[in-house]
Amino acid sequence: MDERGLHRLIGTIIDPERLDDDCAVIPCGDRLMVASTDMLHETTDFPAGMTDWQIGWMATAVTLSDVASMGAAPGEVLLAVGLDRPERLSGIMEGARDCCTRFGAELVGGDLDAHRELTIVSTGLGLVAPEHLVRRRGARPGDVIAVTGPLGEAEAALAGYDRHRRELLEPQPRVREGQALGRAGVSAMMDISDGLVLSLHDLLAVNDCGFSVDTARLPLPAGVPEDEGRELALYGGGDFELLFTAPPDILPVPGVEARVIGEVIPERTVLADGEPLERRGYLHEWKG
Ligand SMILES: Nc1ncnc2c1ncn2[C@@H]1O[C@H](COP(=O)(O)OP(=O)(O)O)[C@@H](O)[C@H]1O
Ligand SMILES: Cc1ncc(C[n+]2csc(CCOP(=O)(O)OP(=O)(O)O)c2C)c(N)n1
Numbered sequence: 138m139d140e141r142g143l144h145r146l147i148g149t150i151i152d153p154e155r156l157d158d159d160c161a162v163i164p165c166g167d168r169l170m171v172a173s174t175d176m177l178h179e180t181t182d183f184p185a186g187m188t189d190w191q192i193g194w195m196a197t198a199v200t201l202s203d204v205a206s207m208g209a210a211p212g213e214v215l216l217a218v219g220l221d222r223p224e225r226l227s228g229i230m231e232g233a234r235d236c237c238t239r240f241g242a243e244l245v246g247g248d249l250d251a252h253r254e255l256t257i258v259s260t261g262l263g264l265v266a267p268e269h270l271v272r273r274r275g276a277r278p279g280d281v282i283a284v285t286g287p288l289g290e291a292e293a294a295l296a297g298y299d300r301h302r303r304e305l306l307e308p309q310p311r312v313r314e315g316q317a318l319g320r321a322g323v324s325a326m327m328d329i330s331d332g333l334v335l336s337l338h339d340l341l342a343v344n345d346c347g348f349s350v351d352t353a354r355l356p357l358p359a360g361v362p363e364d365e366g367r368e369l370a371l372y373g374g375g376d377f378e379l380l381f382t383a384p385p386d387i388l389p390v391p392g393v394e395a396r397v398i399g400e401v402i403p404e405r406t407v408l409a410d411g412e413p414l415e416r417r418g419y420l421h422e423w424k425g
């Protein structure tokens with residue numbers, strides 16, 4: 138069983154449409170509030186050698202990335218820390234605060250508990266005008282598929298390509314880009330935390346069309362042999378670029394570097410160079 142299977146179970150208990158996007162969407166006066174919460178653990182998410190400051194930064198960045206993927210401006214972040222050793226707390230909190238400051242958010246609260254394995258839950262809130270909200274649903278045949286930057290870098294670092302360690306350990310959420318893309322009217326958007334192919338399958342699940350990518354157009358991680366780089370770009374997790382679809386005539390969006398990697402097609406499938414792509418990527422799994 139993997140997390141997507143369990144999402145279907147959650148969708149029998151709460152409104153399943155609530156699970157379709159990177160954030161929950163909540164009416165808030167004349168605007169919409171978006172809310173994301175994400176849990177990270179020492180063993181699964183914090184590679185050896187990572188500093189406490191980087192742990193706080195990463196925990197915050199992953200949530201701000203979800204806020205950005207809806208086209209929203211980040212507002213507040215809360216950080217719940219299941220702490221294994223008290224001396225780690227200040228580094229973690231400083232990393233979280235610095236990430237908030239860098240991206241225009243404020244760290245306003247959280248929770249603290251003793252826990253055997255360092256576990257952090259970050260919650261991010263953001264605001265967006267209803268006409269600028271972007272959801273995962275909305276792609277139309279004829280739209281292009283694009284990404285905001287290189288893919289596979291975090292996984293390349295885990296494979297030993299040390300030049301990408303900073304991308305792995307201090308991910309940069311595309312906060313400014315997400316808002317600019319929302320204002321420009323892109324048709325669907327999400328972040329790529331679980332890898333490009335799995336993300337395309339997530340888009341497939343909530344759209345009535347399909348997605349065809351051209352691997353020659355993928356922005357590959359620098360300094361990695363091409364074949365390995367292509368695998369990392371397709372299936373590697375831990376990248377926090379935005380994946381979006383858009384009518385071709387709205388690109389380029391001023392101030393946003395984006396690479397077109399394919400197009401939205403009427404057939405309900407995910408293709409690379411014309412061949413179906415298996416649904417594989419970074420997934421939490423349970424044995425048995
Ligand atoms: N345990 C849960 N209960 C309710 N909603 C959940 C739960 N887990 C995930 N979701 C919702 O499902 C959607 C997708 O979550 P997830 O796959 O974690 O997205 P992301 O990779 O963008 O963080 C989000 O809207 C999230 O709020
Ligand atoms: C050991 C390790 N493997 C991979 C990564 C890269 N990484 C950071 S977050 C993440 C995936 C996203 O985390 P997840 O818990 O799935 O959050 P969500 O997709 O809900 O945002 C990955 C693969 C890492 N930091 N450490």
Ligand SMILES: [Mg+2]
Pocket residue numbers: 159202203206327328329330
């Ligand atoms: Mg996401």
Ligand SMILES: [Mg+2]
Pocket residue numbers: 174175176
């Ligand atoms: Mg999540």
Ligand SMILES: [Mg+2]
Pocket residue numbers: 330331419
């Ligand atoms: Mg994930």
